Amino acid sequence: MSKTHSLTIMVLSDSVGGTAGNVVSAAMAQFPDVAYEMKNFPFIQEEDQLYTVLEKANNFKAIVLHTFVDTLLVEIIETYCSEHGIACIDVINPLIREVTAKTNTMPQHKPGANHKLDAKYFDRISALEFAVKYDDGKDPKGFLEADIVILGISRTSKTPLSIYMANQGYKVANLPLMPESRIPDELWKVDTKRLVGLTNEEEMLSNIRRERMISYGMDPETAYSSKERIRREIEFAEDLYKKLNCQIINVSSKSIEETSAIIIDSLNND
Template sequence: MDVTGPMPVLYVISDALGETAEFVGRAAAAQFVGIKTRIRRVPYVRDEAHLEEILEEAVAEQAILVYTLVLKGLRDYLERRAAERGLKTVDILGPVIEALSKQTGMEPTHTPNIIHRLDEQYFRKVEAIEFAVKYDDGKDPRGVLYADVVLIGVSRTSKTPLSMYLAHKGLKAANIPLVPEVIPPDELYAISPRKIIGLTLRPELLNQIRTERLKTLGLGASADYANLERIMQELEYARGIMKRIGCPVVDATGKAVEETASIVLEILFKGERNG
């Protein structure tokens, strides 16, 4: 089929990547067989000056403006200035946002590129969780070199649950158990002590926790693992390692994982600011 007249031009304008608007534009153009539509995507439009430049070019081509702008001020500006120039506009997100706002009674955040930010946060969290599992309990000390934070301490000082909690915050956490009979990995001394957090508990509480742990395993409470004297020796050994490294130490006695994590995050934040 022969088609006369100028080639239709769509300007896809967005304060993010513009993928959504471009997809809609191409889907619409596909409905017109035999007409070749040119689509020009203009991403990351964040101010009126940029819009003015686009409008000047659009006038010359009599382009249709298809846009996904979440900043209401920019949407209003584009609509007004396009109308003054006789340009057609299609607001893809605006009507849906308005409908949702009326239905929920909530105001939208008007945050550009928010879906990509959420995607990034999600994938970072998944990656951090996988990291915590892979480098839990000193399985592979090489993880120390790539971790955002390394937790060290004797057995049952909440290293694993704390690692997982921090992973859900997007931090890659490795943890290394400190045992008198096992030399700590060299990797611990190869990274900044500001990335290492020592965990400790009162001996009596550790004794209770380990005793309960042995019961769940069907073992007697008299095992050396839960012996109070042995526990005190382990804690003293761990304190020596932590002092040698020069890392911060957190006493997790009487604290929920969330409380300990809050302290750890504050220490890391201060370390970044002072670094």
């Protein structure tokens, strides 16, 4: 189906604009046939800058989302949008107002407060470095330090999943499994609750691996992509998961965000 409508969505922010950008992606996923362009205007902290961008919004007949926390900027954008008939969505102030009402505490109205370089931030940075350092079973010592150890055969998204979870502050190590590989002793010392085994459908893996061979300019019909080989790998992995008594997740139709949410959910409900 061709995308028939065209739409400009503008994200205005006194900081990075990431929060509103995510709202746009989530909402627009419900309109697969609407072509749209998202324009991001970060770091707006002066009235002049804001007016310049609002004129653009008016010209583009855009829908506007904003995450301003400064009272004056919020007032300007609301007044301008209502006077010019621009649809304007305030992403964080509805929650800020509820929290103020509930706790009787005033917000600090400080732009970029979400990007404070505090202990939590540096923990997340360390977790990202950890994930790269202990990716692909590079150093089994990582298994003992990790919050989560991800196991899986080739092409089960171990690396992207590890990194995605690291960005949420978890220290994640991963180990690729092959029938030929020796399982490091450290693995048996990891708390079962911290171990996650990824598996996938034979058919799906075969297709992914054939694609990978093609993208490398190689013959897709290699042992790597043969169904018999894949079946053996899956059996080896599932056998190991049973011995380790760990959580098993079939990632065949799951994004890394979904797999991550399942892992965190089961960690929290333990």
